[in-house]
Amino acid sequence: MSNTVDNPFFARLWTVMSAHETDAIRELRRQNLAGLTGRVLEVGAGTGTNFEFYPDTVSEVVAVEPERRLAEQAQQAAATARVPVTVRTDTVEQFMAAGNQPFDAVVCSLVLCSVEDPENVLRQLLSLLRPGGELRYLEHIAGSGARARLQRIADATVWPRLLGNCHTHRHTEDSIVAAGFEVADARREWTMPRWAPLPVAEVAIGRAVRPADPHID
Numbered sequence: 001m002s003n004t005v006d007n008p009f010f011a012r013l014w015t016v017m018s019a020h021e022t023d024a025i026r027e028l029r030r031q032n033l034a035g036l037t038g039r040v041l042e043v044g045a046g047t048g049t050n051f052e053f054y055p056d057t058v059s060e061v062v063a064v065e066p067e068r069r070l071a072e073q074a075q076q077a078a079a080t081a082r083v084p085v086t087v088r089t090d091t092v093e094q095f096m097a098a099g100n101q102p103f104d105a106v107v108c109s110l111v112l113c114s115v116e117d118p119e120n121v122l123r124q125l126l127s128l129l130r131p132g133g134e135l136r137y138l139e140h141i142a143g144s145g146a147r148a149r150l151q152r153i154a155d156a157t158v159w160p161r162l163l164g165n166c167h168t169h170r171h172t173e174d175s176i177v178a179a180g181f182e183v184a185d186a187r188r189e190w191t192m193p194r195w196a197p198l199p200v201a202e203v204a205i206g207r208a209v210r211p212a213d214p215h216i217d
Contacts (some may be wrong), residue, residue: 044111048077
């Protein structure tokens with residue numbers, strides 16, 4: 001049984017933001033999904049912004065979005081996607097607890113900043129992947145210097161309350177490795193000018209792999 005999230009302010013805000021994403025962010029979304037094949041789990045689908053970028057080598061996308069208003073929009077986006085997409089209103093924690101068949105890939109786009117326990121979620125996502133399966137991530141990350149101080153202030157005050165529990169100063173790349181993934185490709189990109197006084201101007205984009213089971217030849 002699903003348990004939807006009711007966050008009307010964030011749903012309205014994210015709907016506007018996702019409808020006005022910059023070309024740079026849309027291109028990063030496309031790059032993050034390029035080359036995927038098989039069965040894919042997308043965590044935190046939002047309004048379904050990623051759906052149009054899935055290559056036709058993907059056989060199925062199971063998209064998890066617990067905020068009911070966003071899930072309704074994601075379902076509309078799924079109807080026009082060129083690959084089969086099923087939208088579910090579970091939280092990612094509930095979805096993982098239910099037990100599911102292994103996936104060929106997991107996609108996380110601007111979502112690991114908002115889960116309560118990212119390390120635990122990443123360990124469970126690892127378990128949902130077949131050996132050799134991929135985690136594709138596009139995530140806000142902790143900066144350094146003045147931006148790090150700005151991020152810590154934002155996280156301790158209004159930012160998580162306004163932006164759906166988003167925490168900007170998370171060392172997500174370290175968490176991915178600590179969960180047991182092997183990072184195969186990663187880089188950082190600026191989605192806004194470096195001088196912009198915003199805590200989410202920089203993102204990490206990468207591909208991490210679940211290692212093969214050492215007991216299987």
